[in-house]
Amino acid sequence: MMKVAVIGLGAMGYGIASSLRRAGLEVSAFDISAETRARFTADGGDARGSAEEAADGANAIVIVVVNDKQTEAVLSGGVLASSAPGAVLLSCATMAPDRARALAKLVEDSGRLYVDAPLSGGAKRAAAGELTVMASGSPAALAGARPVLNAMATKSYILGDEPGIGSSFKIVNQLLAGVHIAAACEAIVFARMLGLDIAKVYEVITASAGNSWMFEDRIQHVLDGDYQPRSAVDIFTKDLGIVTDISRASRFATPIAGSALQMFLMTASAGMGRDDDSSVARLYAQIAGLDLPGV
Amino acid sequence: MMKVAVIGLGAMGYGIASSLRRAGLEVSAFDISAETRARFTADGGDARGSAEEAADGANAIVIVVVNDKQTEAVLSGGVLASSAPGAVLLSCATMAPDRARALAKLVEDSGRLYVDAPLSGGAKRAAAGELTVMASGSPAALAGARPVLNAMATKSYILGDEPGIGSSFKIVNQLLAGVHIAAACEAIVFARMLGLDIAKVYEVITASAGNSWMFEDRIQHVLDGDYQPRSAVDIFTKDLGIVTDISRASRFATPIAGSALQMFLMTASAGMGRDDDSSVARLYAQIAGLDLPGV
Numbered sequence: 001m002m003k004v005a006v007i008g009l010g011a012m013g014y015g016i017a018s019s020l021r022r023a024g025l026e027v028s029a030f031d032i033s034a035e036t037r038a039r040f041t042a043d044g045g046d047a048r049g050s051a052e053e054a055a056d057g058a059n060a061i062v063i064v065v066v067n068d069k070q071t072e073a074v075l076s077g078g079v080l081a082s083s084a085p086g087a088v089l090l091s092c093a094t095m096a097p098d099r100a101r102a103l104a105k106l107v108e109d110s111g112r113l114y115v116d117a118p119l120s121g122g123a124k125r126a127a128a129g130e131l132t133v134m135a136s137g138s139p140a141a142l143a144g145a146r147p148v149l150n151a152m153a154t155k156s157y158i159l160g161d162e163p164g165i166g167s168s169f170k171i172v173n174q175l176l177a178g179v180h181i182a183a184a185c186e187a188i189v190f191a192r193m194l195g196l197d198i199a200k201v202y203e204v205i206t207a208s209a210g211n212s213w214m215f216e217d218r219i220q221h222v223l224d225g226d227y228q229p230r231s232a233v234d235i236f237t238k239d240l241g242i243v244t245d246i247s248r249a250s251r252f253a254t255p256i257a258g259s260a261l262q263m264f265l266m267t268a269s270a271g272m273g274r275d276d277d278s279s280v281a282r283l284y285a286q287i288a289g290l291d292l293p294g295v
Numbered sequence: 296m297m298k299v300a301v302i303g304l305g306a307m308g309y310g311i312a313s314s315l316r317r318a319g320l321e322v323s324a325f326d327i328s329a330e331t332r333a334r335f336t337a338d339g340g341d342a343r344g345s346a347e348e349a350a351d352g353a354n355a356i357v358i359v360v361v362n363d364k365q366t367e368a369v370l371s372g373g374v375l376a377s378s379a380p381g382a383v384l385l386s387c388a389t390m391a392p393d394r395a396r397a398l399a400k401l402v403e404d405s406g407r408l409y410v411d412a413p414l415s416g417g418a419k420r421a422a423a424g425e426l427t428v429m430a431s432g433s434p435a436a437l438a439g440a441r442p443v444l445n446a447m448a449t450k451s452y453i454l455g456d457e458p459g460i461g462s463s464f465k466i467v468n469q470l471l472a473g474v475h476i477a478a479a480c481e482a483i484v485f486a487r488m489l490g491l492d493i494a495k496v497y498e499v500i501t502a503s504a505g506n507s508w509m510f511e512d513r514i515q516h517v518l519d520g521d522y523q524p525r526s527a528v529d530i531f532t533k534d535l536g537i538v539t540d541i542s543r544a545s546r547f548a549t550p551i552a553g554s555a556l557q558m559f560l561m562t563a564s565a566g567m568g569r570d571d572d573s574s575v576a577r578l579y580a581q582i583a584g585l586d587l588p589g590v
């Protein structure tokens with residue numbers, strides 16, 4: 001039986017760990033929050049007191065933390081040495097491709113395998129085992145990760161045989177997703193400024209050429225005046241920050257992504273960094289003195 | 296039998312005139328191009344030598360020209376006086392809401408009715424009678440326009456009882472559409488810069504949360520290296536120009552739309568204003584010295 005460690009039981013990690021258990025894999029997990037570990041135990045799961053303990057003898061380790069730094073901290077904390085020889089490490093955080101390559105080297109130097117495995121899909125799909133994974137890695141690493149990928153995702157794109165390619169696809173997706181959220185928020189408050197019925201705008205736009213996946217998803221939150229975080233503003237200050245870091249390092253201009261990043265930064269600066277990313281609409285409305293539901 | 300004049304036989308107007316004929320309406324048309332008039336006649340249509348002649352005794356006049364100025368020029372050219380008393384005027388060009396209201400006044404002062412009737416959907420859907428119309432106007436105007444709307448559109452949103460509301464919805468759609476095209480072009484060349492297989496990027500993004508109607512439609516042109524204009528760059532220098540004009544006049548900031556406008560202006564400035572609007576991708580690639588199909 002395959003033994004899998006899940007490190008990080010946040011909105012995504014908790015769902016992944018639950019999906020792996022449901023698929024019959026032997027799962028040990030760790031999260032820095034004692035409360036989250038207690039919840040996982042109460043749900044019948046096996047939560048351990050450290051990442052190193054959770055990884056003890058594991059054939060696969062899934063790291064579902066916020067960014068490259070946290071992933072590196074986990075890797076430097078003894079999980080590699082405690083895992084089974086030849087174990088495969090799935091790194092799920094969104095990060096710059098060169099960071100994924102650096103972490104892969106660290107893992108491979110310990111005799112373990114690395115799969116660059118960023119995710120698409122929110123907490124709900126994670127809980128249902130219905131994520132999309134944008135994966136890349138050596139054939140051996142991907143073969144070792146297969147039972148885990150099958151349990152957590154309905155679609156695993158295999159995008160190349162080197163770490164970094166999966167992360168590159170993910171960051172292109174985040175460029176678009178971030179711009180679309182900011183543009184959706186700009187457009188719906190612009191519509192409000194024009195005096196339009198924004199529920200009607202939602203109905204017309206979602207059936208027109210101006211639609212995007214993000215407009216359809218996030219503007220529903222604006223109509224509901226519900227800014228509980230499904231995905232927070234700070235995710236996009238981070239991810240569009242990665243886009244613009246890569247741009248600057250590569251001498252490649254991304255002016256649209258740059259503008260969108262500034263809107264997420266302004267929204268975070270106004271105190272809404274941990275709220276739902278559709279809060280960019282609240283910022284536009286607050287600045288212009290316009291009312292929206294819940295503002 | 297209802298007599299309808301169609302003024303402007305461009306990509307959209309030609310299809311609309313053909314759809315109205317197919318629906319059994321009596322159609323007279325005018326276009327400034329003698330060649331286009333000859334083509335319409337060769338197709339069995341009734342092309343006249345002036346807009347005024349085409350509108351002679353018409354119960355409805357559909358004006359399908361580029362902008363508010365051309366629409367005003369048509370209205371000032373005698374079409375109202377030559378039309379039947381109580382005739383209804385459908386104005387289809389994208390324009391600022393206050394311009395639609397000003398043109399409506401001009402029409403109503405002549406004892407005719409005005410429907411603010413901007414369109415969504417390209418030349419193909421116009422030819423098939425399958426447009427979407429974002430309509431507003433008085434109940435009498437909308438009732439008079441109904442047979443024309445039914446013949447040209449599968450979906451006619453009735454968005455309010457005053458001119459200007461339809462135009463407001465359209466301009467919100469154009470804000471989003473323009474931003475999404477520019478963002479799609481930025482993202483696909485960013486992906487190329489990262490060394491990714493852009494056909495694979497298209498496959499993954501169109502199945503992910505980064506997708507938009509425009510990404511799916513326009514990036515196919517980029518993959519094909521086909522920049523024949525289905526809709527030209529200059530449409531968006533115009534429409535995002537309307538967005539930013541309204542923004543400035545209303546003291547309402549639209550930074551994302553503003554950035555997208557600059558990219559369309561740069562693309563036009565580089566000589567591609569009359570090419571397909573996906574040419575923004577060519578601009579990004581040319582600037583960065585990257586190859587794309589057809590570049």
